[in-house]
Amino acid sequence: MSTTTAMKTGRAAFGPRLRRGLVPYLFLAPFFLTFIAFWLGPIIASLVYSFTDWRGFASPRFIGLGNYTKLFADPRFWVALKNTLFYGLAYVTILNVSALALALCLDSAWLRFKNAVKVGFFLPVTISLVVAAVIFEMIFAKGVGLLNIVQKGLGLGEIDWLGDPRFAIWAIIILRVWRALGYYAVIYFAGLQGIPNDVKEAARLDGCSPWQVTRYVTLPLLKPVILFGVIMSTIWALELFDEPWVLTKGGPPTAR
Structure with a gap:
């Protein structure tokens, strides 16, 4: 050729x-x-x-x-930054710990009706942000809100959840955790399903208690999923706008 x-x-x-x-x-x-x-x-x-x-x-x-220069000289910027960091840390911590605990319950043998539980916790994810905020606005409302009615019935007194700076941020955190809990629980549950049962069984045969299996076997193998959950929830926390605007119109004003 x-x-x-x-x-x-x-x-x-x-x-x-x-x-x-x-x-x-x-x-x-x-x-x-x-x-x-x-x-x-x-x-x-x-x-x-x-x-x-x-x-x-x-x-x-x-x-x-x-x-x-104008931004850093404005004291409201530093208040907003402090509130955002506090909210983000509390939200990410509570959400991921709660979602992981729920996923461990779903992965356990004693829990019945697992599919119904998963659907029940996942449903809030499908609700619009604004609709969820309006629902919780009625729950947290001063005087006539469901939460305050229950508190007064238990003799705990009334709390202005949306008007008191000490509680307004926690009202937003509760709403956001409620809405995202099922989504992250499903992610953690999928990660738990990917851990081989042979590894857990070997730990049990070596005399490990259920807590030791969870601490020394399950959680270390779940680290990549936990890292994913923390990163995604942090991004979601920093995108916060709809809920505080509907609940408190961005206030309480200059809340510190």
């Missing part, structure tokens, strides 16, 4: 290989195009506009760090 013929044959064979190699990227292209257009692009644009004075109509005017 001559050199020219070999080159033609190689080019002819390279074409189909190239097309086959491009097929996976064609299937992935819609995701990356959507990500660039609706996520990465706006993030970069927001960063650029943060260094400008722009009202949305006239041409942007570059002002350097002027916006950041």
Whole structure:
């Protein structure tokens, strides 16, 4: 075979290989195009506009760090940052601990009607954020709210859940944990189902108690799932807006 013929044959064979190699990227292209257009692009644009004075109509005017200087000099920013960090830490901790405990219960042998329990805890995820906030606004309402009625019936007194800065943030945390608990419990339950029973059985044969099996076998093997849950719940915590706006209209004002 001559050199020219070999080159033609190689080019002819390279074409189909190239097309086959491009097929996976064609299937992935819609995701990356959507990500660039609706996520990465706006993030970069927001960063650029943060260094400008722009009202949305006239041409942007570059002002350097002027916006950041005003932001850091505003005491309300530091109050908001403190409240956000406190809320995020409390929410992520309570949510993941509760979801993991619920998943362990679902994975246990003594719990009956597991499917019904999973559906019951997962249903709040399907409820709109605004609808859930309106429901809890009625539950936390001062005087006529269900929670205050129960508290007064038990002789615990009345609490202004949505008007007192000490309790308003906890009302928001309770709402968010209630809504997300089933979702994260299902994630942890799926992780528990992926742990081989042979490993747990070997630990039991070695004399480990149920708590020791959970602590030294189950939880270490579940670390990747726990890390995923913590990261996702942290992202969700930092995107908070709908619930506090519906419950308290963003207040109580300048709550510290």
